[in-house]
Ligand code: ADP
């Protein structure tokens with residue numbers, strides 16, 4: 001693009017909406033703009049420091065790394081200047097002018113639907129922290145020069161309403177200066193003392209000098225390097241908000257100082273709530289990596305397995321070389337050992353909650369359970385610990401969840417397996433006819449409504465030597481009920497065989513088998529899974545993801561005590577073949593309908609009408 005003296009650009013449509021919201025919605029504390037601007041300046045300084053320690057050439061190399069804020073109460077002006085990395089023309093148009101995260105768009109939609117309201121504190125989460133300054137100013141000027149000496153310096157000006165202008169600047173020093181005149185409502189931020197107070201509150205630990213009207217304010221020091229006892233809760237929580245952009249306090253934290261075989265410090269937090277765009281794997285961030293206080297990487301993948309990437313925080317190790325490339329960090333033995341310790345400590349914290357802080361555990365499990373559970377399929381070293389931390393709904397719980405341990409402890413001695421059923425929702429599961437037998441016998445069944453459970457639970461195999469079994473499987477080893485066998489009117493023997501044969505024919509070879517059911521009490525038929533088959537719920541999910549699961553192997557179970565089945569047997573003996581066929585077909589299709597596997601509801605309804613016609617003759 002030709003860079004003429006002055007150009008006007010338009011913000012993207014969604015950016016305009018967002019700006020409008022930021023400026024006009026209910027924001028509870030406009031003061032967060034300061035935290036956002038200081039945070040950006042600190043990021044920019046971190047980047048330059050990294051370039052310098054790794055021997056890269058930068059523009060104005062002698063310039064100290066610092067942040068200077070100037071306010072003028074009379075003029076009602078504010079400016080913040082850093083000697084950081086600066087911005088190129090492309091940064092100004094591509095980063096300052098766009099919405100970074102997809103979560104932002106979803107959040108906007110929720111705002112429009114009235115499901116959520118905007119809080120000034122939330123802004124940083126959406127990667128639009130810079131724009132929070134439009135809460136306090138009508139027009140903002142950004143003057144910047146990139147650390148790469150070949151880049152031109154630029155001035156960017158916008159009223160935050162729809163357009164911005166860019167022109168060349170004569171700035172020679174590396175860094176960025178952001179300046180504006182405060183709106184009358186917010187002239188308090190032109191008072192040096194007010195700004196100093198806010199810096200002490202929000203940004204005390206920023207590792208670069210921050211001056212306000214020539215006076216250094218912050219105490220400067222990496223929080224994680226301090227002795228645990230010397231860090232106040234407030235200081236730690238502010239640090240958390242600073243690095244995570246969260247507006248709430250964290251659920252809990254770990255402050256580690258490891259010495260000996262491996263040396264590192266870490267300050268790690270578990271948020272109370274997942275971020276709006278959390279559940280896209282590509283949005284999962286790992287921990288920040290520092291090497292002896294020098295920022296190295298924003299999200300160091302090698303530090304954490306994916307299933308623990310709900311935590312936020314920093315790891316600082318002197319044992320790592322500074323110029324670590326991503327490839328090196330992936331394979332470094334030091335990194336592997338740090339990771340091992342972190343995983344151990346984080347799981348240890350969760351175990352502690354499960355044991356002693358049930359409320360924390362519950363909050364964690366609700367928010368991050370699905371991600372955490374996926375560790376069962378990837379972290380084999382910690383598998384047993386993760387299994388102990390699983391919790392489920394069951395036929396015997398109402399609000400609280402049950403662990404496998406509790407399940408096994410309360411099951412009767414005669415019970416041979418741990419039973420479960422998976423499906424789309426708890427309500428649907430509770431209505432499933434396959435539960436009838438278990439209800440009657442008072443056997444607890446775990447109800448797996450979380451999609452992740454369907455993927456991880458079958459893989460557990462067994463727990464304390466009790467196999468985990470889906471009650472969908474036809475080969476369940478259920479006890480016979482001698483009383484039922486004797487029950488009068490129950491279809492049995494040759495009559496039963498003849499009736500089952502009709503079902504077999506009507507299913508047209510789609511079934512692995514048709515058998516007399518031991519588990520049905522109130523329902524006439526149900527579909528179960530053959531020996532080799534996957535859970536039907538899992539199979540449906542795999543199909544949704546376009547995964548070929550091969551042909552389904554279903555077994556139809558027929559309840560010989562059910563009035564409809566008994567009547568069908570009677571009709572068959574009396575020679576009403578057509579009616580029996582019609583009903584068999586209808587029952588089979590009804591079971592498929594319940595299972596979400598019926599392709600042609602039209603036929604089903606037509607047949608139902610025919611059955612009703614016969615019944616009302
Ligand atoms: P985020 O910090 O989450 O990326 P912001 O809206 O705060 O979102 O900033 C957007 C982008 O603008 C930053 O990612 C960075 O590229 C650029 N930026 C903002 N302020 C500065 C600064 N002081 N120095 C260099 N780049 C900056």
Ligand code: MG
Nearest residue numbers: 039040129130
């Ligand atoms: Mg920012």
